[in-house]
Amino acid sequence: MTTLLETDAVLKRGLGELAMADPVMAKLAASGITPQLRKRPPGFEGLAWIVIGQQVSTASATAIWTRLRQILEPPTPGVFLRLSDEDLRTAGLSAGKVRTLRAVAAEVIDGRLPLDELHNHSADEAHDLLTRVKGIGPWTADVYLLFCLGHPDAFPSGDLAVQEAARLAYGLEQRPDAKTLTALAENWRPWRGVAAKMLWAYYRTIKSREGAPV
Structure with a gap:
């Protein structure tokens, strides 16, 4: 059975493993980017x-x-x-x-x-x-x-905010499409869902700095 994202402890574990697997994720975490669980009823x-x-x-x-x-x-x-x-x-x-x-x-x-x-x-x-x-x-x-x-490996590669956050975080020339982002996310398994939450949190941080609504 999959360990679901139901507690802060599981989220923290996923963030730690992402940081070890990906230097960019480690950099985002070190900068204070903190995702939230934000669960709704299943x-x-x-x-x-x-x-x-x-x-x-x-x-x-x-x-x-x-x-x-x-x-x-x-x-x-x-x-x-x-x-x-x-x-x-x-x-x-x-x-x-x-x-x-x-x-x-x-x-x-x-x-x-x-x-x-x-x-x-x-x-x-x-x-x-x-x-x-x-x-x-x-x-x-x-x-x-x-x-x-709360599936930890679910990954909405077609989400525009996640795509834009990935572009900014990874210094890409253009916003990656769903196929490109799916390929990039392979390195994040089995915590792609945590990576998505991290990218959403980063996107909100960037937009708040710009004064844009999020």
């Missing part, structure tokens, strides 16, 4: 929150989730499938997000998407299981694995 509730938050502001996502939770009690796949499209639209979900979450709910109920057992899989295997569901892309899968499940 299971259907956590995945639904991530889907709802796609391509909208945090404030909008929070408002939609608050309205949805008023009718989604408990927040389970079965209850979600019993809600009408009109109820979900009234809560603020787009047609695309309704389709995605209905697909997720059906896959969980049928046993094809074992959300409760993904921690027993490698990050790559769990990623593949999630992205087989129509509407769940690579970024959504990796963010769920990292922030809801």
